[in-house]
Amino acid sequence: MIRSEILREIAPILHDNLVVCNIGLPSQELHMIDDNAKNFYMLGTMGLSSSIGLGLALAQDKTVISIDGDGSVLTNLGTLPTIANNVADNYILLIVDNGSYGSTGDQPTYAGKKTKLEDVAKACGCENVVVCKDVDTGKVLQEAIDSKQMTIIVTKCDSGNIKLPVITMDPVVIRDRFMKAVAG
Amino acid sequence: MSISKKIVDDFVANDVSFITTVPCKQLAGVIDEVEARPEIFHIPSNKEDEGMGLCAGAFMGGKRPAIIMQNTAIGVTINTLATLTQYYRMPLPMLISYRGELREPVACQVEMAVHTKALLNQMNIPTYHFHKESDADELDAILKYTFMCNKPVAILTDASFWGGYGDQ
Numbered sequence: 001m002i003r004s005e006i007l008r009e010i011a012p013i014l015h016d017n018l019v020v021c022n023i024g025l026p027s028q029e030l031h032m033i034d035d036n037a038k039n040f041y042m043l044g045t046m047g048l049s050s051s052i053g054l055g056l057a058l059a060q061d062k063t064v065i066s067i068d069g070d071g072s073v074l075t076n077l078g079t080l081p082t083i084a085n086n087v088a089d090n091y092i093l094l095i096v097d098n099g100s101y102g103s104t105g106d107q108p109t110y111a112g113k114k115t116k117l118e119d120v121a122k123a124c125g126c127e128n129v130v131v132c133k134d135v136d137t138g139k140v141l142q143e144a145i146d147s148k149q150m151t152i153i154v155t156k157c158d159s160g161n162i163k164l165p166v167i168t169m170d171p172v173v174i175r176d177r178f179m180k181a182v183a184g
Numbered sequence: 185m186s187i188s189k190k191i192v193d194d195f196v197a198n199d200v201s202f203i204t205t206v207p208c209k210q211l212a213g214v215i216d217e218v219e220a221r222p223e224i225f226h227i228p229s230n231k232e233d234e235g236m237g238l239c240a241g242a243f244m245g246g247k248r249p250a251i252i253m254q255n256t257a258i259g260v261t262i263n264t265l266a267t268l269t270q271y272y273r274m275p276l277p278m279l280i281s282y283r284g285e286l287r288e289p290v291a292c293q294v295e296m297a298v299h300t301k302a303l304l305n306q307m308n309i310p311t312y313h314f315h316k317e318s319d320a321d322e323l324d325a326i327l328k329y330t331f332m333c334n335k336p337v338a339i340l341t342d343a344s345f346w347g348g349y350g351d352q
Contacts, residue, residue, distance in 0.1 A: 020241070040244065044267025048237030052268075055241025055249070058225060059202060064241075078230030082238070086227050175272040179244050 024103030047076030057091035084125030
């Protein structure tokens, strides 16, 4: 499966939760599949999906799922020690690991070579790290939500993209409706 | 009252309850004070752009955030300030140690000091410069201004403000 197929499959699970979605194609795909106020789309700032999600989870009680990519986690690798040392049991980091920088033309990442992000996360002190196959993402994600324990999921999938338009929503509109959903 | 305590009192009085920090020698006292306050969730960052992401999330979760960092971080965070904090119009008080100013013992710090105000100006970031201890009397108003206008706002605090570097 490629990332857009995983997102389509887990969309019903994501729908009931606050989602912070990574820049570029992941946000465009989620926007196309199930645009709703509980989705925060990143329009820029590669690497900070996990940080924004953690800050949100620490600030309020609802479950927060950060959708990130292997390339973006590598960009902000310092996020993993911060997550490990500031446990928020309403926080799930879902790393869609396709071993490539999808939005920029599928250049290989080091996660697609020797680096194992699940091992990095464990070495940083993250306690619940689950590796799964693309087809099991929904099941693993639901289990993580139900466990009410902070969980890092690394789902291994194929690289590949679908063609779709950029998000043209105004960022302040995205932020404002998201904050209303958070508070609601 | 120590200046560090006064600064953190102003944060607390303005409901700032989520503060991320990247350390600087000049900021050690204020970071200790942040850590000591039960009203504040203190979350150290490994890098300042990461910290701004944490602050963006905390803000959307209903908390008033702040970041405490060194001016060298302006070089690290330009993209985050432009495409996250400013683009989504979020407030962010930035208490910044202004290294490389008068009484600075480390020559390399001057290399970012000479760019600091120019970069903040280029980013249209409201910037205040605390040089004397009494300048901190404006902090309360600066915090109110930040959360009124939903912008990142810089508060540069130089070595003279902190009383020099002590023994080197």
